[in-house]
Amino acid sequence: MRRYLKLLALQLRMSIALGAQYRWDSLTQGALSLVWTVLGLVPLYVALHRRPAVAGWTYEQALVVVGWFTVLKGVLDGAVNPSLILVVEHIRKGTLDFVLMKPADAQFLVSTARFEPWRAIDLVAGTAILVWAFHLLGSPPSAAAIALSVLLLLLAVAVLYSLWIMVVAAAFWVVRLDNLSYLMSSLFDFGRWPVSIFKGPVRFFFTFVVPIALMTTYPAEALLGRLAPGSAWVGIAGALIFALGGRFVFTHAIGRYTSASS
């Protein structure tokens, strides 16, 4: 376990060094992700500001969802996506062999291969949106609500990561899949609104198949102190199922890897 923590620290340090080397690029990327965050707020502002609640959400409450969405997006773009895009590249070139030969868990190695540290700015922006939302609401969340919300957010990260590793595992069967990760990212965009604004089959899809409800709506509801009692358990169960599923699919998929030479 300690060995893996050391490895993680090492991989992180290398990514930071890489980011510092191209610092101008890192800075513009960071500034741009801030621009995208602000842009994402525009439709919400035009649609909900000073208007009656929509599907049970007022402007301020919906802002809480956007806040958690921004935090999760920072995690996704900063810690999950870069490594996994690299895996697809490895598979295509056949260089995954070098990773598999190393004396550590393959899934751990490929999922920590690359971080984009400047995406941390999204974490800051998301937190700022949350603070702003609660400033508008006029009452700070209780300590218990914050704890539950953070717990649900950690579960959300687990679900997010497991979903992405399953997508990557698909690359062992179909090689040209780098654009599939873009597809997943654009699906994730639906998480910026509370799930209750979706209707019918779309809502079913976003609750059970790609559970963005679990990822952004539940943590927001927890923070607002209006999470339905059973939901936390649903979240924990969902995260477990997805995590085990991700691990299972990945280990099976890697068994199918034949490297580029054979």
Place this chain on the structure above:
Amino acid sequence: MRTVTAYPTLLRIGFASAVAYRTEMLVWMLTMTMPFVSLALWSAVAADMPVGRFDQKAFTAYFLATIVVRQLSGSWVVWELIQEIKSGALSSRLLKPIHPLVVYSADNLAAIPLRALFAAPLALFGIASGGAAVPHQPHLVAAFLLSLFGAWIITFFVMVIVGSLTFFMESSTSIFDIWLAFFMLLSGYLVPLELFPSWVRSVADVLPFRYTLGFPVEILIGMSSDADIVRGLAIQYAYGGGAAALALLLWRTGVRRFGAFGG
């Protein structure tokens, strides 16, 4: 002259390669889900009462039309250009006795029939859902097609402009991201321009972004008056011509500086 006779062949080549990579193209097209994200929000908002001229059906028609227009006037030349300039692959294009921009344009235009095939179900669904007063008078159809082509011209040449900046600087990708950010906001992609405060709308009217998307969309769903259309087309083609001139100028100065790094 040679260009004119070669163009049909170039289009055929472009079409063939679009067909060859059809799955990839389909996945790329599926990534354009942003209008659906907006649609979900707006139809929930309009469920109780309409917003301005827009009720739920009008929002559905509007956002489906944005997808259709974006598919039919889209281009990806900026990525290709940046990548080829950086890798030096452009030099092999420069050797050919035909202007590279002509080849790029044929590539991009030739993909449109296939994109139309993908976009058609959406368009039909939009019409069937009954929200849109799709124009069928000949002069409106002609105006729509003109505006669609105008949108393509602006998009294509702005992409060439940004791509050509790679001859002079490193971070032209970020510049295109900035263009995209403005596009999202001021073209009517995220929010129909009508729903903005009037001062934002008048700013959007004079900037080029609206003419790459919102303007054709409004014609398609029958929301613009004849006077608006004439004025819009004039502005659109003025921007198109300006963008083309600037693109050619930048291209010419840029190619002189091009050192074919390692290519």
